[in-house]
Amino acid sequence: MGDETADLARAQRVLAEQPFSVLLGTRITECGDGSATLEIDVREELCQQHGFLHGGVVSYAADNALTFAAGSVSAGGVLTAGFSIDYVRPAVGTILRAHARVINAGRSRIICRCDLSTVDHDGAERLCAVTQGAISVVETPTR
Structure with missing residues (x-):
């Protein structure tokens, strides 16, 4: 088990380095x-x-x-190899929340699932989409 506080801080630094994520105002609230x-x-x-x-x-x-x-479970860098998404209902609310978890972690490929929900003014969550994806483990890419 890793240090979740350190994992979250590292993830927040990585997210801050993604110009598109900054443009959208994305926050990472859990990682590890x-x-x-x-x-x-x-x-x-x-x-x-x-x-x-x-x-x-x-x-x-x-x-x-x-x-x-x-x-959060890989020693190498990661890149999306592919994913499928099913939209369950229109996304209406005040916050979009994407919660992903690893289903199976291999040396070169990691399979994950993500549930996406909207949160309304009262804090109620409503599922709007589900995804499953394959993530490739790669050497850490350089710019």
Whole structure:
């Protein structure tokens, strides 16, 4: 078992280095021991024409949560190899929360699942999408 406080601090530093994540205002609230939770405040500019959070934002949150969960159990760097997403209902609320967890960790590939929910003004969560993804373990890439 790792040091979850150190894992979270490291994940927060990595997230802060992702310009797109900073643009969206993404927060990582949990990371370690095979799980990760990301949150994004739902804002008008992130919604589509019907007022629902755009599916691309939901998909981004899943992708990033999957890789952070995988990264918490990997000694190497991680990159998304692929994932599938099923939208359960339109994402309506004040916060999007993506909670991912490792299902199986191999040396070169890690399989994860992510549940995405919206949180309303009263704090009630409502599932809006589910994903499953494969994450490749790679040598730490350099810029």
